[in-house]
Amino acid sequence: MKPLTITSRLEVYDSLDELPEHIQSLMKQAIETRNTAYAPYSSFQVGAAMKLDNGQVVVGSNQENASYPSGLCAERTAVYAAGAQFPGAQIEHLAISAKSLKHQVVSPVPPCGACRQALVEYEVKQEKPIEIYFMGETGKVVKAESVKDLLPLVFDNSCL
Numbered sequence: 001m002k003p004l005t006i007t008s009r010l011e012v013y014d015s016l017d018e019l020p021e022h023i024q025s026l027m028k029q030a031i032e033t034r035n036t037a038y039a040p041y042s043s044f045q046v047g048a049a050m051k052l053d054n055g056q057v058v059v060g061s062n063q064e065n066a067s068y069p070s071g072l073c074a075e076r077t078a079v080y081a082a083g084a085q086f087p088g089a090q091i092e093h094l095a096i097s098a099k100s101l102k103h104q105v106v107s108p109v110p111p112c113g114a115c116r117q118a119l120v121e122y123e124v125k126q127e128k129p130i131e132i133y134f135m136g137e138t139g140k141v142v143k144a145e146s147v148k149d150l151l152p153l154v155f156d157n158s159c160l
Contacts, residue, residue: 008149012108013141023133026051027095027141029059034097037061037074043101046074046109050082050130052089058082075115079122090126094119096134105136116151123147124156
C-alpha cells in the first residue's frame with residue numbers, strides 16, 4: 001500500500017474589499033443575481049456570475065421546483081447558459097454568493113458536488129483553470145485557482 005496525499009490551496013480574503021476590482025465587480029453581480037433566485041422551498045438564494053474570455057458576463061441563480069431533483073443550482077444555470085450562448089468562449093472567473101432567508105450566512109459557501117462536477121467538465125474542455133471565488137452574504141471570500149482544488153479526484157473523459 002502507498003499513501004496518497006491530496007493537497008488543495010485556497011486563499012481566504014477577510015472581505016470583498018480585499019479582492020481585485022474586477023473580481024469585486026463580478027461578485028457584486030453574483031450578489032445582485034442571487035435576488036432572482038426562485039427558492040420557495042429552501043429559502044436559500046445563490047447567485048453566480050462568470051466572466052468569459054470574450055468579455056461577456058453570464059449570470060445564474062438557483063431555481064427550485066416542487067419536484068426537488070428538477071431544480072438547478074446557480075452555478076450550473078450560469079455554466080450551461082454560457083455554454084449555450086457562447087460555445088467557443090472560455091470561463092475565466094466565477095463568483096458565487098449565498099444568502100438564507102432564515103438566518104445570516106457569514107461563512108463562504110462553495111459549489112455543491114454536482115456543480116463542481118459540471119464546472120470541472122468545462123475546465124477540462126477548455127484546458128485552462130477556472131478561478132472560483134465564493135462567499136456567504138458578507139464576510140470572508142475564498143478563492144480557488146481551479147475547480148480541481150475543490151474536486152481533486154476528477155471524473156472526466158479520461159475515465160471513460
